[in-house]
Amino acid sequence: MSDPSDLIDFDALLSAEERAVRDSVRSFVDSDIKAHIGQWYDKGVFPLEIVPELARLGLLGMHLEGYGCAGRSAVEYGLAGAELEAGDSGLRTFVSVQGSLAMGAIHKHGSQAQKAQWLPLMAAGEAIGCFGLTEPTAGSDPAAMTSYARRDGGDWVINGTKRWIGLASVAQIAIIWAQTDDGVRGFLVPTSTPGFTATPIEAKLSMRASIQCDVELVDVRLPADAVLPGAVGLSGPFSCLNEARYGIMWGAMGAARDSFEAALAYSKERLQFDKPLAGYQLTQQKLVNMALEINKGFLLALHLGRMKDAGRLAPEQISVGKLNNCREAIKIAREARTILGGNGITVDYSPLRHASNLESVRTYEGTDEVHTLIIGNKLTGIPAFR
Structure with missing residues (x-):
């Protein structure tokens, strides 16, 4: 599955198995989510009926080992998160809360009895x-x-x-x-x-x-x-938050990519002054700038994912990914909306919905300010939180 925003042959950096995981989640989002998400968003509902399918795809606790969990790599988990958030941040958030936070806490810190009681049910979507x-x-x-x-x-x-x-x-x-x-x-x-x-x-x-x-x-x-x-102590919940923060750096880029694709498709079809919007230099500049940041954001996420799989990812590096990719994704979603003009404020198009969601995504699991201070502490050796 090629991405219109892919300027660097990103797929060449992935294994066949990684591409298969990504493509299966993308197919689910394309077939079961995108036609309905605008109305779900408008009505303010999360579709609990999709939870069994999320379980069938192995997405619940997918990076955990044993107890019915899929045992996928950090990169596979990230790729899946990007595809889910290309549908909507609420989808990736469900998988993150269920898998990285709740199941992650039990898997990391629970007793054998607690793990055996809850993790199989949660992996199967039978308990939330x-x-x-x-x-x-x-x-x-x-x-x-x-x-x-x-x-x-x-x-x-x-x-x-x-x-x-x-x-x-x-x-x-x-x-x-x-x-x-x-x-x-x-x-x-x-x-x-x-x-x-x-x-x-x-x-x-x-x-x-x-x-x-x-x-x-x-x-x-x-x-x-x-x-x-x-x-x-707080190291317990923080270890779970780091898992969720890692997934966000991928998810935000999924929202950015979907926003870009919506704007690109619209710009090729919408005629203004007798030619498509895509034929104007200012529109092409917007599209190029968006595509560049999407490519850089995915490269950053992949690099940090490879480090995580190697057991070498430090907390401040997670902050680099979360801060940068959330910050760039929300810029991309807002810029994509400008190409859509007035039509972009309706639920028929995704960019403004993504931009609105990303206001929450950049806030939860550590605000921009908190991640800035984490990175600042790493650079200077001086904690400035107080």
Whole structure:
């Protein structure tokens, strides 16, 4: 499958297996998503009916080993994420929350019993998970969280609030991070537990074909074995966030590529002053600049993906990919909209929808500012977060 934006024969850098994974996800998005996504976005719904197909394609926890997971490489996971986000950021977000965050937390930090109970169900799409870290007053600074889990005999009791928690209202299991006397710990909380309430956040201007929620925990009582034994302190949730951030650098470029393709196709068909828009120098300049950044963004993602597969990817390098590719993708989506003129503000065309979604994507899993400071700390050796 050739990409109109591919100026450098990017496919030559991929293996046959990597191309096959990408092409299978692209085919699914083209056949099952693109004809409907505008209406889903307009109505503010995420199509839960596609979850079985996401599972069948092996996309849920696809980079994890065992327990029914596909065990794919980091590059394959990234390529799949790019194709999902070419459909809509909400699709890649679902796979990220389910696989990188919720399943990733259990896989990295859970007990054997916790893994055996939940991971096969989640890989099969028979159970949905969510990841509760962010709070109303603790976003970029999760150490400021006020949710607290106290011991009560042999049980844990959690009280607190979380905000912007993806999938919480449709999840069966929640990974909730809370302060304890021994530092931040993660807990497996079945969403049917008394005192757990998830309320979808509505009237959004971004990520409309996606589910984000407020979560309230009031005297949520859990058994002793609900705690994730392998996670003590913020390094636990941060290790999961790095997985999600890695996927974003690919996904953002998928949204950018789809925006470019929509603008390119429109510019060839739309006549203005008796010739196609594509025949004008200013339009060609826009298209060239977009294509250049898409090629560079995918090369960056691929390089970092190869490093991740080799076990050499550092957190600040993930920040390089996330910051650069989100920043460039949103510029591309906005520029693509200008080629579409007034028609570009309708749901019939993808660029403005992508641009709106990318406002959220550049904010979650670390804002532009946070990733700038992470990279700045690496360059100078001076942390400037406070």
